[in-house]
Amino acid sequence: MDENERLFQLFQRAITEYELNNIPIRNLKNKKKIGEGGFSKVYICNIDGDSRMVAVKEIYVGDENSEASIKSFLNELKLHCKAKNHRIIELFGVGYDEKEVSCYLVMELAECNLRKHLTDKKDELKWDKKIELAIQLTEGLSYIHNVMNVLHRDLVLD
Numbered sequence: 584m585d586e587n588e589r590l591f592q593l594f595q596r597a598i599t600e601y602e603l604n605n606i607p608i609r610n611l612k613n614k615k616k617i618g619e620g621g622f623s624k625v626y627i628c629n630i631d632g633d634s635r636m637v638a639v640k641e642i643y644v645g646d647e648n649s650e651a652s653i654k655s656f657l658n659e660l661k662l663h664c665k666a667k668n669h670r671i672i673e674l675f676g677v678g679y680d681e682k683e684v685s686c687y688l689v690m691e692l693a694e695c696n697l698r699k700h701l702t703d704k705k706d707e708l709k710w711d712k713k714i715e716l717a718i719q720l721t722e723g724l725s726y727i728h729n730v731m732n733v734l735h736r737d738l739v740l741d
């Protein structure tokens with residue numbers, strides 16, 4: 584069995600195990616890159632027939648580093664599936680792009696990142712609003728730590 588077949592099997596197993604929606608690549612329209620992480624590229628796009636914009640985190644799995652990418656992808660997938668809280672980005676589904684040899688997560692779009700918000704509104708944000716934001720952030724973290732029993736370890740503002 585080659586690497587891609589192995590990946591596909593792991594991926595299929597995860598879809599069944601976590602009862603995920605499979606969102607085919609042909610349904611993702613108007614993709615535009617908005618960010619990049621250690622393993623992934625992040626796009627904004629919309630799902631065919633739905634005007635709502637979503638974020639797509641795509642992980643390329645077609646080279647010799649794919650083992651690490653697959654592990655990272657499946658781990659993130661598992662954590663996302665466990666996380667059911669209004670302070671945490673919702674996972675809508677997943678997909679596999681055979682042509683690009685990549686896997687992707689389709690999730691709720693964060694309209695603005697916190698760093699940009701705090702910078703843009705520096706002069707107008709009142710302390711009560713800042714405290715409210717800090718409370719929202721700690722509610723999300725508290726859920727991850729105390730309910731999911733997972734340490735975040737990579738909290739960044741954007």
Ligand SMILES: Nc1ncnc2c1ncn2[C@@H]1O[C@H](COP(=O)(O)OP(=O)(O)OP(=O)(O)O)[C@@H](O)[C@H]1O
Nearest residue numbers: 617618619620621622623625638672691692693741
């Ligand atoms: N759901 C989302 N909505 C809007 N933007 C997002 C979303 N997810 C990620 N991004 C953007 O894409 C960038 C990269 O996201 P990613 O999750 O890959 O970051 P990372 O945690 O640094 O990467 P890695 O998990 O590979 O270490 C983020 O900094 C953010 O700007």
